[in-house]
Amino acid sequence: MSRPLPPLNALRAFEAAARLGSVSRAAGELHVTHGAVSRHIRTLEEALGRPLFVRDGRGLALTADGLRLRDLAGDAFSSLQSGWAALQRDRRPSAFVLGCPGSLLARWVIPRLERLAVDLPTLTLHLSAQEGGFDDALTGLDAALLVGEAPWPTGWDVHPLVPERIGPVVSPRHAGFVRLERAPASALANEAVLHTASRPQAWPRWFEARGVDAGQLRLGAGFDHLTYLLEAAVAGLGVAIAPQELVQADLESGRLVAPWGFVDTGGEWALCTRRGNPDPRIPALATWLRAMLA
Template sequence: MSRPLPSLNALHAFEAAARLGSVSKAAAELHVTHGAVSRHIRSLEEELDLALFQRQGRGLALTAAGQRLRDASTAAFAQLRDTVESLRPEAGHAPFVLGCPVSLLARWMIPRLERLMAELPELSLHLRPQEAPLNDGLEGLDAAVLAGEAPWPPGWRIHPLAAERIGPVVSPGYAQSHGLASDRPALRGQTLLHTLSRPDAWARWASSAGIDPDDLEPGPGFPHLYHLIEATVAGRGIAIAPEPLVANDLASGRLVAPWGFHEVSAQWVLATSVRRSDPRLEPLVAWLKAEFAQ
């Protein structure tokens, strides 16, 4: 006779703690006490006669057995949740909620929205602007598009879309009046603009372009990319910006990129919760990759 499964409550508590890397976070997610999660994990270890966690400094680390059980239990609970959700009558008509930074939403997603709806008609998309940092569980979202780099929150599954490329952009008038030549970056003494959310963007670009970051003196910062671009178009200085978000300005001639764009360590990704899967996700990832490639 096959042995029965351990308590599902114990497995659920272990899965949450292993995925989140914290008993306290697991307790908050499951709406139980810290002690309840600890007792479930202890009873599971006793039943399996295996150590699933080991102390590492002031935190916990999974053992090899714990890693195997985490992978299996996370996948199993995700499949169970998805199946139950798919059985609900309204599941097939629920909108797909996609979070986007405000600048990406306004300057990249919305201009492509009509084409997205035409090419993925089964995707009832709801776009949600994101100003604040996203939390570990991506609560309220099915997925989020963003630029960043590892380490990612433990509760996220990352779908890479494209390497991030950034570069200096400037108005044609500013480039002409300041004698900016395309064959060599001449940035010493120039007014270098940036967004407050990316204060290190100039240094990152300089390193990728083979320029000593210490030779640059970043100037005024702006709270949003929209303000940064409009200040640049008005001739206030040279801005550093992601290529996809200024592509239309370059195409229209409002801005020029005298020294091109360089890849940095960050990348554009689609983030989803490890606890969820959705059949609409794969076509969306493919569509986003194709659009970024253009």
């Protein structure tokens, strides 16, 4: 019974010799001897019953059958190489695209990327800073890390992480720090506090939670983004308000102090995905985030 296909090694040797126009060069490319390539070619010629090469002066020339087999083998090996490369690419998981507000990205996520790489070594993140909120389809994202509260979009699966807590912070460099450090929360009614347009309800909520009339709130310098607000606070420009998790490193280093504590806002940190997304990296990332935030 005849073989349905010639030996693969013989085809490789023939294809290289036909493409390079030399048995010696084919042997060099394949890292075999000149004799091995010649034997492979003879194997094909014997199986076919016709020559594939003829002598042409001091070199070799392809016969009509040789030309046909060269083209067939060349196309086949090219297709195999392309397909194999695609399979290798498919084995490598694509980057997990995580969107989050710029302030969370800069002050919480980026400082923990080294730890993430150690704890979840197979997770490759692509981080996307989002300003102005997320659309219901989470377009272009595998997940969003954010702080919010119900009701959530109906097309999302929401993985709660920790409750959000906010509180005022002030730098020891602030001119009124000694006076404010031991003052009650009501003393902030006399301060022109720093604030951000991205969280207009943060100060009123905190005042109300501490039993201080929010009507006494005096707003000082305002900033478009929370990141800039906190940089101003660290520089000693005034009292700012922020989520506890975003200033924890500043509190631990002494750059900022929180004399009046933090209160729950009713919101929460959450990892949000499109409903029904089966990606196994999602629960693993949610578990890691929950542990780090806790």
